[in-house]
Amino acid sequence: MLTDFHHFKGNSLSRSEKIQRIVTEMILTSKLPDEKRENSIIWELKHHAGTVQIGRILAQKRNLDTELAEIICVLHDIYAIVEGKYNNHAKLGAGIAKKILKNSKDFTQQEIATITEAISHHSEKDVYTDKPYVELAKDADVFECSLYQGAEGFYRLHKPEPVFKEYVKRIKKVRKELGLAQDNIFRG
Numbered sequence: 001m002l003t004d005f006h007h008f009k010g011n012s013l014s015r016s017e018k019i020q021r022i023v024t025e026m027i028l029t030s031k032l033p034d035e036k037r038e039n040s041i042i043w044e045l046k047h048h049a050g051t052v053q054i055g056r057i058l059a060q061k062r063n064l065d066t067e068l069a070e071i072i073c074v075l076h077d078i079y080a081i082v083e084g085k086y087n088n089h090a091k092l093g094a095g096i097a098k099k100i101l102k103n104s105k106d107f108t109q110q111e112i113a114t115i116t117e118a119i120s121h122h123s124e125k126d127v128y129t130d131k132p133y134v135e136l137a138k139d140a141d142v143f144e145c146s147l148y149q150g151a152e153g154f155y156r157l158h159k160p161e162p163v164f165k166e167y168v169k170r171i172k173k174v175r176k177e178l179g180l181a182q183d184n185i186f187r188g
């Protein structure tokens with residue numbers, strides 16, 4: 001029998017949903033105000049949830065494990081969520097993610113290794129590997145960001161030209177995969 005969706009309340013959350021709840025609560029209860037962040041609380045709320053949804057879509061397209069994809073995506077910027085900074089956030093975030101996953105006691109060592117590897121390398125957008133979850137993390141992150149108003153201007157201002165070009169290349173790759181137009185790849 002079908003039961004009502006829990007809306008992330010109660011005792012019936014899956015292991016993935018528990019991790020998603022933990023991350024969202026970390027954002028909501030953060031003591032670090034926007035003034036002391038490179039990001040904002042609202043941005044992290046929107047981007048972590050948006051990236052999870054993109055990750056689910058890409059996992060379906062690529063026949064990957066949706067659960068692993070959503071956990072990677074929800075944790076990918078965990079260092080920036082906690083510390084409000086992006087310098088080396090991928091590598092540093094992998095350590096925080098490992099602790100969260102270990103504390104949950106819901107994941108095998110192999111699963112934790114796959115998840116933390118993807119988080120650790122997600123900033124290397126210019127590198128293409130044969131590791132499906134590493135690529136999914138990069139693709140979900142950059143494509144999600146491209147959908148926001150002003151994303152192109154932000155990237156052009158804050159990223160060196162070669163890095164910007166790599167972002168464009170990756171966004172186009174994802175858009176092609178999803179059957180989306182190759183021009184006007186940023187929201188105006």
Ligand SMILES: [Fe+2]
Binds near residue numbers: 047051076077141
């Ligand atoms: Fe991100």
